[in-house]
Amino acid sequence: MGLGLALRFAVAGVPILIGSRVAGRAEEAAERVRAAVPGASAAGYENGEAAARAERIVLTLPFVGLAAFLRGAEALLARKLVIDVVVPLAVRDGFAALAPADGAASVGELIQETAPGARVVSAFKNLPAARLGDLASPLEGDVVLCGNDASARAEVAALVALLPGLRAVDAGEIANARYLEAMTALLLNLNRRYRARASIAVVGLPQA
Numbered sequence: 593m594g595l596g597l598a599l600r601f602a603v604a605g606v607p608i609l610i611g612s613r614v615a616g617r618a619e620e621a622a623e624r625v626r627a628a629v630p631g632a633s634a635a636g637y638e639n640g641e642a643a644a645r646a647e648r649i650v651l652t653l654p655f656v657g658l659a660a661f662l663r664g665a666e667a668l669l670a671r672k673l674v675i676d677v678v679v680p681l682a683v684r685d686g687f688a689a690l691a692p693a694d695g696a697a698s699v700g701e702l703i704q705e706t707a708p709g710a711r712v713v714s715a716f717k718n719l720p721a722a723r724l725g726d727l728a729s730p731l732e733g734d735v736v737l738c739g740n741d742a743s744a745r746a747e748v749a750a751l752v753a754l755l756p757g758l759r760a761v762d763a764g765e766i767a768n769a770r771y772l773e774a775m776t777a778l779l780l781n782l783n784r785r786y787r788a789r790a791s792i793a794v795v796g797l798p799q800a
């Protein structure tokens with residue numbers, strides 16, 4: 593998911609810093625971005641250093657690693673825009689279900705509670721990584737945003753507007769993250785059933 597978003601934003605001309613638990617892996621991923629997108633500005637660092645260097649941070653790690661990451665980076669996240677893409681899923685016999693998010697109703701809420709100084713926006717949770725990472729494949733659908741800071745949501749909406757084919761839908765407060773995450777479980781089950789790479793689009797909203 594992280595590499596796909598990095599590729600898409602690099603195409604849009606956004607400078608990219610990639611984080612990894614191992615700096616060398618981040619550098620390799622940055623090289624993949626530079627190779628796929630001529631002229632891209634992309635560099636790789638260990639997670640903590642990448643977070644320290646960035647003002648906007650996109651969290652695309654598996655839920656199982658989130659608590660440890662937050663413990664190490666909580667102070668670094670203060671005042672920063674934190675775009676949460678994490679979904680707590682458990683897949684059993686091919687069926688995707690939501691897993692408990694450590695006592696919070698959603699990962700978005702968990703991150704905001706754990707890092708109260710961060711401006712958390714849950715977003716991109718319903719987009720398939722396989723499509724994002726395939727630059728030949730057009731994107732389509734809505735990116736539903738939720739977070740308690742309206743200016744942070746507007747910042748993410750402006751980022752979504754850089755990605756052709758996607759529309760940002762501002763859903764308001766972070767409590768909506770619990771429904772975004774549940775929809776991802778449904779999408780994964782649909783993908784399995786139809787061998788698809790599905791995303792969502794909301795109809796009936798007023799035009800922006």
Ligand SMILES: NC(=O)c1ccc[n+]([C@@H]2O[C@H](COP(=O)([O-])OP(=O)(O)OC[C@H]3O[C@@H](n4cnc5c(N)ncnc54)[C@H](OP(=O)(O)O)[C@@H]3O)[C@@H](O)[C@H]2O)c1
Nearest residue numbers: 593594612613617652653654655657677678679717720721
């Ligand atoms: N795949 C999708 O279509 C999709 C769609 C929507 C949302 N999401 C969510 O997006 C997040 C990333 O999904 P993904 O499929 O891209 O995940 P992934 O490929 O399994 O992992 C992404 C990166 O996270 C790091 N990582 C792995 N295990 C970790 C751990 N225990 N602690 C800290 N870092 C760890 C790894 O980088 P390093 O080893 O280099 O540190 C890995 O390359 C997940 O929370 C997922 O639920 C995925």
